Amino acid sequence: MNFDLIKSVVEIVQQFVEENEEKAIYSNDLHGFTEWIKASQKTNSEIQDPDWIGRELGRSSDSVINTLLIRMSRYAKSYSRSAMNNSVFSSQDDFIYLISLKTMGPMSKMELIRYNVHEKSSGILVINRLISNGWVEQVASQKDKRIKQIQITEQGLIILNNHMDEIRKASRLVTGNLNQSERMLLISILSKLDEFHYSVYRMNLETKDLIDIACKKLN
Template sequence: MYYDLTKEVIDLIKIYDAEKHSGTTDVYSFTQWMNEYFKQKGHPTLPEPDWGGKSDGRSPDSVINTSLVHLYRYAKLHAKDAISGTEFSTPDDFIYLISLASLGSMTKTALIKLNIHEKSAGIQIVNRLIHNGWAEQATTDADKRNRIISITDKGRRLLEESIPNIRQASNNVTEPLNETEKIDLIRLLLKLEDFHKLNSSGFVYN
């Protein structure tokens, strides 16, 4: 029943291998190549999305930047709702604690850079965590000026109590996407993040 389809896929794999288009053999890279291949052959593809101002020359870059800003604001609203009724003052409090809980102790500088904050704003957040007993700091033997920040048992308990609401807030932000779309979006977002990490060393933590 699927003989013709199987043969067609095998033929496509042979073409893909001959072109060595991407140098990789994972399914995602192959399907990306296949979409481009059919597009070049004149087969119908997914229609290009429409957006406000497109007919007047508004660029995809403009739309992406605006959408990212809007999504950040929506995510912030969901995060504020998630911490309503908890001891957290701001979403940044639990974001910093999650960083410490998942990645372990780290220097104050590393923690602030990880969360893409300016130095003054990041120090305020760290100090608030320490003041509330959710995190603690210690000096290293090698450099007394370098402070290592760690999550405390009290911080872990508070985080564990809040995790269900935080997870629900995260689900609300990505609600319309299926699992495949989420993975595709993660790939694109990580690509953007990796680029800016390499090219914005002097931009953050001023």
């Protein structure tokens, strides 16, 4: 008996059940499962060779990707602003920085700013605002007492947890109508891009020659 095959089939069925419970598009039977498989194959085919406005006029895939990423960033910001309605946050950067500290642990100011791909001046404003609100604090590094680090406070954790439902809802809306396999593919692609670009930014946060530096790394 081919147990690897059985395991693969069970995983596919589990994926179908999870996606269908969330969106309830297909019937929970063999017919629904078959329709889901057909739709997934169609989606994968479309992803392999998509079309876009201006392609016949010579518009490059790079141009389209850049435009779509900018648009997605603006959609995400709109949902974040909506999530902040009636909240204590001044901007989405407030809870983004808090989430970073909760997830990654204490960091120096510049580490925190670089992690969030911020300019130094903008990042310092966010950190100072969080310190003023009592949501983060400066502490001595456990490795070197001479180094100051930023860490989230108990009050910061409480504030963040009180708003996590709305933050998660905004995050969920950004992924829109993507199914589970498309989300995993998108994470893989965006992670690869982020790794490339972050390696440029973390060492050259204030430089004006980022394009030249990135091009050299690409070549």
